[in-house]
Amino acid sequence: MNDSKKQNIEEVRLMKGNEAIAHAAVRCGCDGYFGYPITPQSEIMETLMELEPWNTTGMVVLQAESETSSINMVYGGAGCGKRTMTSSSSPGVSLMQEGISYIACAELPCLIVNVMRGGPGLGTIQPSQADYYQSVKGGGHGDYKLITLAPASVQEMADHTVLAFDLAFKYCTPALILADGVIGQMMEKVVLPPFQPRLTEEEIREKYPWATLGKPSSRKPNIITSLSLEAEEMETINLRLQRKYREIEKNEVLFEEFSCEDAEYLVVAFGTTARVCQKAVEMARAEGIKAGLLRPITLFPFPTIAISNYADKVKGMLTVEMSAGQMIDDVKLVVNGRVPVQFYGRMGGIVPSPDEVLKALKEKVVK
Amino acid sequence: MKEEIIIAGFGGQGVLSMGKILAYSGLMQGQEVSWMPSYGPEQRGGTANVTVILSDERISSPVLNSYDTAIVLNQPSLERFESKVKPGGTLIFDSNGFHKFPTRTDINIYRIDATEYAYANDSTKTMNMIILGGLLKVRPIVKVANVLKGLKKSLPDRHHHLIPMNEKAIEVGMELIQKVN
Numbered sequence: 001m002n003d004s005k006k007q008n009i010e011e012v013r014l015m016k017g018n019e020a021i022a023h024a025a026v027r028c029g030c031d032g033y034f035g036y037p038i039t040p041q042s043e044i045m046e047t048l049m050e051l052e053p054w055n056t057t058g059m060v061v062l063q064a065e066s067e068t069s070s071i072n073m074v075y076g077g078a079g080c081g082k083r084t085m086t087s088s089s090s091p092g093v094s095l096m097q098e099g100i101s102y103i104a105c106a107e108l109p110c111l112i113v114n115v116m117r118g119g120p121g122l123g124t125i126q127p128s129q130a131d132y133y134q135s136v137k138g139g140g141h142g143d144y145k146l147i148t149l150a151p152a153s154v155q156e157m158a159d160h161t162v163l164a165f166d167l168a169f170k171y172c173t174p175a176l177i178l179a180d181g182v183i184g185q186m187m188e189k190v191v192l193p194p195f196q197p198r199l200t201e202e203e204i205r206e207k208y209p210w211a212t213l214g215k216p217s218s219r220k221p222n223i224i225t226s227l228s229l230e231a232e233e234m235e236t237i238n239l240r241l242q243r244k245y246r247e248i249e250k251n252e253v254l255f256e257e258f259s260c261e262d263a264e265y266l267v268v269a270f271g272t273t274a275r276v277c278q279k280a281v282e283m284a285r286a287e288g289i290k291a292g293l294l295r296p297i298t299l300f301p302f303p304t305i306a307i308s309n310y311a312d313k314v315k316g317m318l319t320v321e322m323s324a325g326q327m328i329d330d331v332k333l334v335v336n337g338r339v340p341v342q343f344y345g346r347m348g349g350i351v352p353s354p355d356e357v358l359k360a361l362k363e364k365v366v367k
Numbered sequence: 368m369k370e371e372i373i374i375a376g377f378g379g380q381g382v383l384s385m386g387k388i389l390a391y392s393g394l395m396q397g398q399e400v401s402w403m404p405s406y407g408p409e410q411r412g413g414t415a416n417v418t419v420i421l422s423d424e425r426i427s428s429p430v431l432n433s434y435d436t437a438i439v440l441n442q443p444s445l446e447r448f449e450s451k452v453k454p455g456g457t458l459i460f461d462s463n464g465f466h467k468f469p470t471r472t473d474i475n476i477y478r479i480d481a482t483e484y485a486y487a488n489d490s491t492k493t494m495n496m497i498i499l500g501g502l503l504k505v506r507p508i509v510k511v512a513n514v515l516k517g518l519k520k521s522l523p524d525r526h527h528h529l530i531p532m533n534e535k536a537i538e539v540g541m542e543l544i545q546k547v548n
Contacts, residue, residue, distance in 0.1 A: 014521075275430075282427060
């Protein structure tokens, strides 16, 4: 969320979350963006086209003929050790799932941005969080996970772009920014990350020896594939993937707490909904209800330990989502019946209001 | 200080840009700001609205269902947002095309006939700045100097020669606005 530190006015800009992603991508040395327009995230590619980074950093910005094509362009670029990304909204991300599964299995780093809109189907263009299952439970086939970041402010849209690329390359795995229409469309203050140059091909060869940038006679060919016909070999790959996911779970959990110290009731929410819930918690506190908010910043890895600790302290929890209730499953798994976990949500593009959340907290949890 | 504002009207009345100018003005005076537009089907030919929050503190929810101030520029927006003004809050309306008028007695209601003025004086392009002037007269939440600074920052250089025209529109708005209740 917004950091209210006094910043130099000159550095502070006002922009949409989508625009912040585009600026941050150019600044963090992204080599290529491949995408297909869809509301509510079209400003990402629009801003990139306006910035014309091919004239400055040399970054490629390309409108593909479809989402399927974009994700496979990302796959190809990632195989060359390049920082590649795509962005879309819910129906478009569904189209990408096959490619994402391939990239996860081939163990390549890349960034996918999903600015969620209401579904299922072609749905609506207003904000939603109903792609939680798709994002953290593996939207494509096979046992894989995506590092999933859930920004709740325009500043985090910029910061997470840099973080997602760093984590993707650290673990050689795709990273996903899971935002929603509100965060994409709203304008807030943002301080953009500092410029870092794109890696040269020599630097890529040195840092990422697996990259397929042309084979010198001194080494064997690098083969990048997601196909292994031998079952034993495929199980070995799966075991390696699972070890990697356990490492990520151990090292990369991020979450934020708001007035949790003495909380008797805990609200769990991510993204835009966490902002709405923060206001609801402020309103509850004003009425003397000791409520707190835990906001997962990483959805995979999920902040299991933090939530588990609260299960021993609070009287009840409320999960609030713009869906029929998806993240609540993960909260319940962690809580494991120790306290009641209730749900409040709106669907199809409706953003819950702080009053509604407060009412749900009182009726379902405080009683 | 915290001011939660909704501006609503037809697409093309300058609702979103008025909100943007307010947000930039808040930025210029070092405040936290958020600008959340309706970007749904209503933006495509129907009613448009934008929620602007200016605050000295970190802003929690960018989406609200009650407001300190509502600026409504068409009948459907009045019907939707009159009841959402907090008691003691402010409602500003441009009555052009209205057939039903605000009825609440627990809020401060102001009328500004900006559309009528703009058409009579061939200044339709600055109509939203006239309304902004009216707002700043009754709710001086940002200094006019900061509005002008914000315009300078948000407009490309080639449009900077239009800033004096906008300043004049703000002054006109300050004169035009009148209390109804």
